[in-house]
Amino acid sequence: MSDERLSVRTQVLLWTAQRASAAVLAICVVVHLATIIYAVRNGLSAAEILGRTRGNAAWAAFYTLFVAAIAVHAPIGLRTILAETFSWRGRALDITVLAVALTLAMWGFRAVYAVLI
Amino acid sequence: MSTLCVAVWRGQESGRFQEFDVPRRESQTVLDVVTYIQRSLDPTLAYRFACRVGMCGSCAMTVNGRARWTCRTHVDKVGESGRLEIAPLHNLPVVRDLVTDMTDFFDKWARARGQFQGGTTRKDEFARVAPDSPARRLADAAIECIGCGVCYSACDVVAWNPAYLGPAALNRAWTLMNDARDTGNRARLAAVAGDAGCHACHTHMSCSERCPKQIAPTASIAGLKRATIAAALRGDLGDG
Numbered sequence: 001m002s003d004e005r006l007s008v009r010t011q012v013l014l015w016t017a018q019r020a021s022a023a024v025l026a027i028c029v030v031v032h033l034a035t036i037i038y039a040v041r042n043g044l045s046a047a048e049i050l051g052r053t054r055g056n057a058a059w060a061a062f063y064t065l066f067v068a069a070i071a072v073h074a075p076i077g078l079r080t081i082l083a084e085t086f087s088w089r090g091r092a093l094d095i096t097v098l099a100v101a102l103t104l105a106m107w108g109f110r111a112v113y114a115v116l117i
Numbered sequence: 118m119s120t121l122c123v124a125v126w127r128g129q130e131s132g133r134f135q136e137f138d139v140p141r142r143e144s145q146t147v148l149d150v151v152t153y154i155q156r157s158l159d160p161t162l163a164y165r166f167a168c169r170v171g172m173c174g175s176c177a178m179t180v181n182g183r184a185r186w187t188c189r190t191h192v193d194k195v196g197e198s199g200r201l202e203i204a205p206l207h208n209l210p211v212v213r214d215l216v217t218d219m220t221d222f223f224d225k226w227a228r229a230r231g232q233f234q235g236g237t238t239r240k241d242e243f244a245r246v247a248p249d250s251p252a253r254r255l256a257d258a259a260i261e262c263i264g265c266g267v268c269y270s271a272c273d274v275v276a277w278n279p280a281y282l283g284p285a286a287l288n289r290a291w292t293l294m295n296d297a298r299d300t301g302n303r304a305r306l307a308a309v310a311g312d313a314g315c316h317a318c319h320t321h322m323s324c325s326e327r328c329p330k331q332i333a334p335t336a337s338i339a340g341l342k343r344a345t346i347a348a349a350l351r352g353d354l355g356d357g
C-alpha cells in the first residue's frame with residue numbers, strides 16, 4: 001500500500017490547500033448569502049438578476065474564486081471523511097476525490113459561464 | 118463503613134464486567150480499590166502499576182468512561198454515586214482484564230523519531246540552553262509526559278485512523294524539535310507530517326483535557342503543523 005500513497009509533502013500541501021480554501025470560503029459564503037438575501041428581498045426576477053450579472057467582471061471574478069475554493073476544499077475534506085469512516089485509503093480514494101474535484105469545478109464554472117458571460 | 122460497588126472488566130477484547138463490593142476508605146484512590154480487589158477478593162485480577170505516585174505512567178485505566186491515572190485519582194472525585202466502573206484503556210489491545218498492550222503506543226513514539234539525536238561527543242563542551250529562551254519554554258511546557266497513554270486512549274482520531282501517531286508521540290517529537298542540541302529535526306519533520314501525523318489531528322482537544330500532567334498535546338501538534346507546512350512550502354520535506 002505504501003507505494004501507492006501520496007508523498008508526505010503532497011499530503012501536507014493538500015492539508016494546507018484545504019485550510020487556505022477554507023479561509024477564502026468563509027468570506028465567499030458570507031458575500032454569496034448576502035447577495036441571495038438582497039435578491040430575494042428586493043423581489044428581483046431571474047431576468048433582472050441576469051441583467052446585473054451578465055458581463056460584470058467583478059462578479060465573474062468573485063464567483064470564479066468561489067467555485068475554485070469549493071473544488072479545492074470539499075474533495076480534500078471528503079478524502080479524510082471517507083478514510084476515517086470507511087477505512088478507505090490509497091490510490092483508488094485519491095483518484096475518486098480528484099474526480100469529485102473536477103466534477104465540482106466543471107459544474108461550478110459552467111454555472112459561472114451561464115450567469116456571467 | 119460504607120461500601121463501593123465496583124464493576125471491573127474481566128477478559129480480553131470480549132469479556133464482561135464483574136461486580137465487587139469494596140470497603141470505602143478515607144483518601145482512597147482508584148488504584149487502592151483495584152489493589153484491594155486483587156489482594157482480598159480475587160487474586161486472578163490482572164492490572165498494572167509501579168510507582169503509585171504519578172511518575173511511571175503504568176496505572177492508567179478507563180474509570181467511569183474516562184481515561185485516568187488511577188494512582189492519583191481519588192474515589193471522592195469519581196465515585197460520588199457509590200459506584201465505579203473500571204475498564205482497560207481504549208484504543209489499545211487488551212492483554213487481560215485491566216492490562217493493555219502498549220506496543221503500538223510506544224512504537225509510534227519511535228516512528229515519530231522520539232529518540233534524542235545528539236551531534237556532539239563527550240569531548241565537546243556542554244550545550245548552554247538559556248532557561249528563558251523561547252524554544253526551551255516550549256520544550257518545558259511539553260516535557261513532563263509520563264507516557265501513561267491517557268491522551269492516546271481519549272483521542273477519537275486514533276480510533277478512526279489506526280496509523281495515526283497520536284498525541285503523546287507527536288508531543289514528544291515537539292519537545293525534541295525545540296531541543297537546541299538535537300540534530301534530527303529534518304527527518305523528524307518528515308516523520309510527523311501528513312495523513313498519519315500531525316495533519317490528521319482534528320484539534321478535538323480531548324488529549325489536552327484529559328492529560329493528567331496538564332500537558333497540551335494539541336498545542337504541540339499545532340506547532341508541528343506550522344513547522345511542517347513551512348518545510349513543505351520550502352520543498353524541504355523529504356519522505357525519509
Ligand code: SF4
Pocket residue numbers: 271272273274275283284317318319320321322323324325334335338
Ligand atoms: S487534539 Fe488531536 S491528538 Fe488531541 S485528542 Fe484531538 S484529535 Fe486527538
Ligand code: SF4
Pocket residue numbers: 261262263264265266267268269284285288327328329330331332334
Ligand atoms: S501527554 Fe499526558 S496523557 Fe499523554 S501520555 Fe503524556 S502524560 Fe499521559
Ligand code: FES
Pocket residue numbers: 166167168169170171172173174175176177186187188189
Ligand atoms: S502507578 Fe505510576 S503513575 Fe500511577
